Amino acid sequence: MSRSAHPAGPRHADVLPEGHYAAPPADLNQLDPRVWSRTVGRNADGVATVGGIDVKTLAEEFGTPGYFLDEDDFRARCRAWREAFKGEKGEKGEKGEGEDADVFYAGKAFLSRAVVRWLTEEGLNLDVCSAGELATALAAGMPAERIALHGNNKSTGEIERAVEAGVGRIVLDSFQEIARVAHIAQRLGRHQRVQIRITVGVEAHTHEFIATAHEDQKFGIPLAGGLAAEAVRRALKLDGLELIGIHSHIGSQIFDTSGFEVAAHRVVGLLKEIRDEHGVELPEIDLGGGLGIAYTSEDDPREPHEIAKALRDIVHRECDAAGLAVPRLSVEPGRAIVGPTAFTLYEVGTVKELPGLRTYVSVDGGMSDNIRTALYDAEYSVALVSRSSTAEPMLSRVVGKHCESGDIVVRDAFLPADLAPGDLIAVPATGAYCRSMASNYNHALRPPVVAVRDGRAREIVRRETEEDLLRLDVG
Ligand SMILES: Cc1ncc(COP(=O)(O)O)c(C=O)c1O
Numbered sequence: 001m002s003r004s005a006h007p008a009g010p011r012h013a014d015v016l017p018e019g020h021y022a023a024p025p026a027d028l029n030q031l032d033p034r035v036w037s038r039t040v041g042r043n044a045d046g047v048a049t050v051g052g053i054d055v056k057t058l059a060e061e062f063g064t065p066g067y068f069l070d071e072d073d074f075r076a077r078c079r080a081w082r083e084a085f086k087g088e089k090g091e092k093g094e095k096g097e098g099e100d101a102d103v104f105y106a107g108k109a110f111l112s113r114a115v116v117r118w119l120t121e122e123g124l125n126l127d128v129c130s131a132g133e134l135a136t137a138l139a140a141g142m143p144a145e146r147i148a149l150h151g152n153n154k155s156t157g158e159i160e161r162a163v164e165a166g167v168g169r170i171v172l173d174s175f176q177e178i179a180r181v182a183h184i185a186q187r188l189g190r191h192q193r194v195q196i197r198i199t200v201g202v203e204a205h206t207h208e209f210i211a212t213a214h215e216d217q218k219f220g221i222p223l224a225g226g227l228a229a230e231a232v233r234r235a236l237k238l239d240g241l242e243l244i245g246i247h248s249h250i251g252s253q254i255f256d257t258s259g260f261e262v263a264a265h266r267v268v269g270l271l272k273e274i275r276d277e278h279g280v281e282l283p284e285i286d287l288g289g290g291l292g293i294a295y296t297s298e299d300d301p302r303e304p305h306e307i308a309k310a311l312r313d314i315v316h317r318e319c320d321a322a323g324l325a326v327p328r329l330s331v332e333p334g335r336a337i338v339g340p341t342a343f344t345l346y347e348v349g350t351v352k353e354l355p356g357l358r359t360y361v362s363v364d365g366g367m368s369d370n371i372r373t374a375l376y377d378a379e380y381s382v383a384l385v386s387r388s389s390t391a392e393p394m395l396s397r398v399v400g401k402h403c404e405s406g407d408i409v410v411r412d413a414f415l416p417a418d419l420a421p422g423d424l425i426a427v428p429a430t431g432a433y434c435r436s437m438a439s440n441y442n443h444a445l446r447p448p449v450v451a452v453r454d455g456r457a458r459e460i461v462r463r464e465t466e467e468d469l470l471r472l473d474v475g
């Protein structure tokens, strides 16, 4: 029995996977706007376009594989987050003057100098978690006071650099770090603004590797057992530190706001304890990032304004109940801003049909440009983009060219059965944690990131070359 809307039914219909792609979509040519960036569509010839340029032209000019980033979409998402969080007072202004909440883009998702400039122009702040990310932010002109430094094991050098640059906040992750940052700030004659990252004991509904608020893990100081309260005691005592707030990040690729609500409840509970013990009302709380995006048509993420409303409501309610003034709120979305804005473009190479099983579609990249499928069992979508097709849907697995059988980009997907070497296929929603987690495995050359806008395309991160690899290999 065919489970396909296609008259001929899908090829390999006897082994249909579960969940996403349990059945082929009605129209393989359709590019679902939930999964693809805003300016993506198909032209009259059936070729996919982004920012007004078709993918065949992009492949000719920049080669494959490549990440193609929709700059308009990126900027629109920045604005949507900023608008959503600016609150009732929200007059637009430099560094959010008049606003009562801040959005820090999490640079780990993807960072380059162009991205930093867009963020600066769109009024966002930036969360960095290494000297390299900090250097990129400063090189591109992000004002230091709009930068937050994160990390569970910041080196002395990283802390010194951040304090010297005058970053707006350092998020303290451990007892050792409280003392270390205080010491460095005193030595440099500075008064460093800091937050303390706590783990609130929430089990986020996401992959184990990307959940971060349960206590048994490396990040943060547990609320349980009075450890967070003790960290606050120490930070308040030390010269060189100005404790401005409490930070909580519960995990990543989360759809349900209930975990944030529990986290907010517990963070406000700690603020109340601090007020009762020290007579101090800390002015800020940061609820971290982690908001999910649609990787497949089945995913249904919340809009920034819905998230903002849910978080604001809970913070206001909890503060009212505790008799606290409402602190300034900040959030740190990474994936939710950059994830949906880019797709990876590949050229199809070997196509191997295993009758009754599936067809393996090999592309000219793989786990070196997208490790997420191998690492987290992540689900992705894929489409033939260099032309449209009316061929029957064919159950496919998109794999890379690495010497590894786990080198899978898209585990289960339907592609048209007339797919052939030389066709271009694209995997959407690869803007976050793909280029930033890319590797040189098998001496692969990491692909470029090309920003496309209004009919113009330019590399913002260039493709690596064999010369780059050989330059590192000093013989
Ligand atoms: C402290 C912190 N903030 C923000 C983020 C960004 O997360 P996401 O890209 O899922 O929004 C992360 C990563 O999970 C993080 O560890």
Ligand SMILES: N[C@@H](CCCC[NH3+])C(=O)O
Residues within 6 Å of the ligand: 108, 210, 252, 253, 372, 432, 433
């Ligand atoms: N890198 C992960 C998420 C971890 C985010 C950083 N705390 C991903 O690709 O989903």
